[in-house]
Amino acid sequence: MNKKLVGATIEHDLSKAPKTGNWRNVRPEVDKDKCTGCGTCVKYCPEAVINLRERRDDSKFKKLAKIDMDFCKGCGVCAVECPFKAIKMEKE
Numbered sequence: 001m002n003k004k005l006v007g008a009t010i011e012h013d014l015s016k017a018p019k020t021g022n023w024r025n026v027r028p029e030v031d032k033d034k035c036t037g038c039g040t041c042v043k044y045c046p047e048a049v050i051n052l053r054e055r056r057d058d059s060k061f062k063k064l065a066k067i068d069m070d071f072c073k074g075c076g077v078c079a080v081e082c083p084f085k086a087i088k089m090e091k092e
Contacts, residue, residue, distance in 0.1 A: 025092050035064045037052050039052055045078055047071055053066040
């Protein structure tokens, strides 16, 4: 049986993954009022640590970027690529 590969997600055992530690000097902060949940940051994150999560906002659900700070390296690519400037890099 031939299967067509459309996309793939690599599942990692996070209990064995090395965490960033305390060497990161800046971290991304998401402005929930500016974030539209477009997913651009998810596509460009080199560490694949950003997910879109649904959040209840004024009786409706809205997708927002959620960054896993245990593995974020603080590179700032997400802030540069965000078309709505909803991510700012803040000092640790």
